Amino acid sequence: MMQQTIEEHICKLTGASRAERGPVLQQLWSGYGEIVRYQLAGADVPSVVVKQIALPEELAHPRGWHTDTGHQRKLRSYEVEAEWYRHYAARCDESCRVACCYGVQGAGVGSAMVLQDLDAAGYATRLQHASPDALYAVLGWLANFHAQWLADPAADLWPRGSYWHLATRPDELNVMPDGPLKSHASALDDALANAQFQTLIHGDAKIANFCFSNDHLHVAAVDFQYVGAGVGVVDLAYFLGSCLNGRELQQLGDQLFESYLQYLAKALQRRGMLGASSIQALLDEWRSLYAIAWADFERFLQGWSPGHPKLNSYSAAQTEDALRLFSKQ
Numbered sequence: 344m345m346q347q348t349i350e351e352h353i354c355k356l357t358g359a360s361r362a363e364r365g366p367v368l369q370q371l372w373s374g375y376g377e378i379v380r381y382q383l384a385g386a387d388v389p390s391v392v393v394k395q396i397a398l399p400e401e402l403a404h405p406r407g408w409h410t411d412t413g414h415q416r417k418l419r420s421y422e423v424e425a426e427w428y429r430h431y432a433a434r435c436d437e438s439c440r441v442a443c444c445y446g447v448q449g450a451g452v453g454s455a456m457v458l459q460d461l462d463a464a465g466y467a468t469r470l471q472h473a474s475p476d477a478l479y480a481v482l483g484w485l486a487n488f489h490a491q492w493l494a495d496p497a498a499d500l501w502p503r504g505s506y507w508h509l510a511t512r513p514d515e516l517n518v519m520p521d522g523p524l525k526s527h528a529s530a531l532d533d534a535l536a537n538a539q540f541q542t543l544i545h546g547d548a549k550i551a552n553f554c555f556s557n558d559h560l561h562v563a564a565v566d567f568q569y570v571g572a573g574v575g576v577v578d579l580a581y582f583l584g585s586c587l588n589g590r591e592l593q594q595l596g597d598q599l600f601e602s603y604l605q606y607l608a609k610a611l612q613r614r615g616m617l618g619a620s621s622i623q624a625l626l627d628e629w630r631s632l633y634a635i636a637w638a639d640f641e642r643f644l645q646g647w648s649p650g651h652p653k654l655n656s657y658s659a660a661q662t663e664d665a666l667r668l669f670s671k672q
Contacts, residue, residue, distance in 0.1 A: 501571025
């Protein structure tokens with residue numbers, strides 16, 4: 344796709360008289376493209392953000408996992424994200440805000456997603472460590488997102504959301520040391536896959552993929568490469584592990600989990616999606632899967648990056664709780 348073609352396409356989608364390429368905001372993981380801001384003239388908005396997908400000059404992974412399995416997973420992830428923005432994103436309301444999509448040109452390698460500039464829309468703050476307000480803002484976002492998409496069939500998205508579920512990570516499983524976590528990997532995966540209450544999960548709900556208002560009270564999400572079917576606590580565990588250390592999780596983790604469940608119950612009630620007894624059944628099921636979601640991610644990390652800082656005391660304790668469930672069977 345030539346540069347001028349991209350600019351012309353942006354003008355056509357936004358009604359701008361001119362689109363001028365600005366700074367590269369981010370290189371995509373492992374060199375699969377870039378995210379660029381374009382300044383606009385003559386449009387209702389001052390700028391847009393374009394996510395452009397390209398093949399890297401050579402396959403390289405920051406941690407050495409440059410396999411064909413990983414390559415195919417990344418290519419599919421961009422197809423899924425384009426599908427998300429084409430057919431799903433517009434159905435998210437303010438309670439689970441995402442960027443508006445002006446249009447998607449092409450598919451897969453060479454495609455470009457023309458998206459709302461969330462900075463210009465009032466979500467210009469990025470965080471690595473969450474403030475209390477930011478924590479609860481994201482808990483509310485996740486609860487409303489999961490309520491919005493409850494029982495959705497995930498058509499043309501990932502049949503299993505998240506980038507680390509077991510079927511996508513055979514190489515990482517193989518290099519894990521033998522032990523209870525490895526031997527129960529399939530049981531953990533089955534428990535999550537066979538849950539009665541399924542929804543769409545973001546699939547990569549780390550704090551870096553959330554954009555905050557200056558006061559941290561409002562939030563929008565980006566990066567939907569791994570959106571697909573799953574249970575909400577998978578997103579929740581991954582989010583908490585992305586922005587709190589082991590000590591903070593020991594102090595706050597269980598409290599934040601219960602707050603998420605309260606938000607979720609209210610979001611389901613507000614949408615009229617389930618009756619009171621079904622809402623309680625969902626909360627009970629997802630409460631029972633919380634430790635399993637942590638253990639499933641720990642399984643991935645122990646194979647992918649055994650010294651990763653997310654392998655902390657809280658994650659280890661949750662994993663032990665999950666494994667005890669299977670040792671009793």
